[in-house]
Amino acid sequence: MSDLLERLRGRGWRMTSQRRVVAEVLDGDHVHLTADEVHARAARRLPEISRATVYNTLGELVTLGEVTEVSTDGRAKRYDPNAHRPHQHLVCSGCGTIRDVHPTGDPLADLPADERFGFTVSEAQVTYRGLCPSCT
Amino acid sequence: MSDLLERLRGRGWRMTSQRRVVAEVLDGDHVHLTADEVHARAARRLPEISRATVYNTLGELVTLGEVTEVSTDGRAKRYDPNAHRPHQHLVCSGCGTIRDVHPTGDPLADLPADERFGFTVSEAQVTYRGLCPSCT
DNA sequence: TCCTACGATGGACAGGTTCTAAGTCAAGAA
DNA sequence: TTCTTGACTTAGAACCTGTCCATCGTAGGA
Numbered sequence: 001m002s003d004l005l006e007r008l009r010g011r012g013w014r015m016t017s018q019r020r021v022v023a024e025v026l027d028g029d030h031v032h033l034t035a036d037e038v039h040a041r042a043a044r045r046l047p048e049i050s051r052a053t054v055y056n057t058l059g060e061l062v063t064l065g066e067v068t069e070v071s072t073d074g075r076a077k078r079y080d081p082n083a084h085r086p087h088q089h090l091v092c093s094g095c096g097t098i099r100d101v102h103p104t105g106d107p108l109a110d111l112p113a114d115e116r117f118g119f120t121v122s123e124a125q126v127t128y129r130g131l132c133p134s135c136t
Numbered sequence: 137m138s139d140l141l142e143r144l145r146g147r148g149w150r151m152t153s154q155r156r157v158v159a160e161v162l163d164g165d166h167v168h169l170t171a172d173e174v175h176a177r178a179a180r181r182l183p184e185i186s187r188a189t190v191y192n193t194l195g196e197l198v199t200l201g202e203v204t205e206v207s208t209d210g211r212a213k214r215y216d217p218n219a220h221r222p223h224q225h226l227v228c229s230g231c232g233t234i235r236d237v238h239p240t241g242d243p244l245a246d247l248p249a250d251e252r253f254g255f256t257v258s259e260a261q262v263t264y265r266g267l268c269p270s271c272t
Numbered sequence: 273t274c275c276t277a278c279g280a281t282g283g284a285c286a287g288g289t290t291c292t293a294a295g296t297c298a299a300g301a302a
Numbered sequence: 303t304t305c306t307t308g309a310c311t312t313a314g315a316a317c318c319t320g321t322c323c324a325t326c327g328t329a330g331g332a
Contacts, residue, residue, distance in 0.1 A: 014298060014309065035288080050312050055289065071210040074320085076288060090247075090255055099253055103246040107262055110239040111226075117235055119226055121266035126243055130257035150278065150329060171319080186281050191320065193279095210288085212319060 003027075004066060004081075011064065021046045022057040026067055032078040032098045072098065072127060088126040094135030101128065139163075140202060140217075147200065157182045158193040162203060162217040168225075168234045170212040208234065208263055224262040230271025237264065 004027045009015055025041045026033070033041070039054040058079055061067045070078045072091045078098065087100040107124035140163045145151055161177045162169070169177070175190040194215055197203045206214045208227045214234065223236040243260035 016298070016310065018311070048312085050314095052290080052313080053311055056310085069210065071207060074205075074207045074213050077210040090251075090253065090257065092255065093258075099255075101247060101251045101253075103243065103251065104248060105241070105246040107239065107241075107243060107246075108264070110241040110243075111237060111264055112240065115226075115237045115239065116266075117226065117237075118269040119228065119235075119264075119266045120272055121226065121264050122229075123265040125263045125265065127261045127263075128244075128247055128255075128257050129259045129261070130252075130255040133254040136256055152279065152329070154280065184281085188282075188321080189280055 007066070008064070013060075017046060018042075018049050018053045019057050021049065022054055023061070026061070026079060026081040030082055030100075032070060032080050034076040034078055036076065038079065070098065072096075088128065090128040090130070092132035092135055093129050094131050097132050143202070144200070149196075153182060154178075154185050154189050155193050157185065158190060159197070162197070162215060166218055166236075168206060168214040168216050170214055172212065174215065206234065208232075224264065226264040226266070228268035228271055229265050230267050233268050 004023050005015070005020065008019075008023060013019065021042045022038060024045075025038055028041075035051075035055055035058055038058065039049070039051050042049050042054060058067070062069055062079075066081075066083055068080045068083045070080050070089060072078070072089065073096065080100075082100060087102050090099045090101045091097070103126060107126055108121065111121060111124070140159050141151070141156065144155075144159060149155065157178045158174060160181075161174050164177075171187075171191055171194055174194065175185070175187050178185050178190060194203070198205055198215075202217070202219055204216045204219045206216050206225060208214070208225065209232070216236075218236055223238050226235045226237045227233070239262060243262055244257065247257060247260070
């Protein structure tokens with residue numbers, strides 16, 4: 001977990017108590033938290049942390065490539081700290097639970113040149129949807 | 137384009153001028169409009185149409201399976217009138233343009249049983265991201 | 273033509289996120 | 303160590319998207 005803090009420091013990040021707490025929250029359980037959940041967990045350790053700071057910090061972490069944004073429904077974005085190992089997401093249509101999954105094959109290879117319309121395609125995100133065991 | 141109106145009438149839809157205009161807007165250019173853009177275009181023909189009506193009508197069209205919702209970023213949902221031919225989306229990270237694409241292969245088949253965690257997986261959405269010719 | 277249930281209206285409201293102006297502090301310089 | 307400064311944080315307002323509600327209007331059958 002200090003890995004992340006080390007990397008951030010190495011990139012010249014000014015280390016404040018707020019940023020440290022946000023980074024530690026994300027680096028803890030590898031679940032997919034909303035900004036509000038991150039704020040709630042951070043506030044347990046640093047009660048006066050403001051929402052704006054959480055949003056700012058999350059935005060910076062995304063820019064730095066340390067976490068990725070996941071927006072599976074139209075509701076709040078979720079933040080995925082597992083940005084270094086490529087993976088896709090499996091979402092329960094019932095309760096919204098998200099799991100990281102690792103499909104075989106490369107979806108990028110499945111998009112023929114004549115379906116790219118001159119785009120420089122760099123990424124393929126796959127979202128699997130279904131019902132989890134408890135919602136079935 | 138009257139196809140859509142015919143189908144809706146056939147399903148017992150009560151045809152009002154508002155619903156007609158919304159359906160026609162969607163059935164016009166096959167682009168992916170936000171609810172607000174649909175409202176703006178509809179209002180060019182029927183200035184007093186309200187936002188609530190546009191949201192209601194779009195929601196009904198989604199329920200009927202005539203259009204699908206697409207949320208590629210965390211921002212406004214977009215409405216895709218091309219609901220009858222299965223396809224995926226190619227999104228420009230620069231300007232947000234969305235194109236329908238038809239990859240080969242079936243992403244559902246690429247998710248092994250031991251990566252399904254007991255879920256009943258029913259659908260796989262693929263979002264390709266990159267830069268369009270004008271944003272490159 | 274008349275009725276009436278279904279649809280439309282607009283304004284309030286709510287959740288999520290971004291912006292702003294003012295105050296605070298980490299970290300390099302002296 | 304103390305000073306300095308610009309980057310960071312804060313609270314709250316503002317904004318955007320979407321939903322809800324009470325009331326009014328009208329499509330379409332009798």
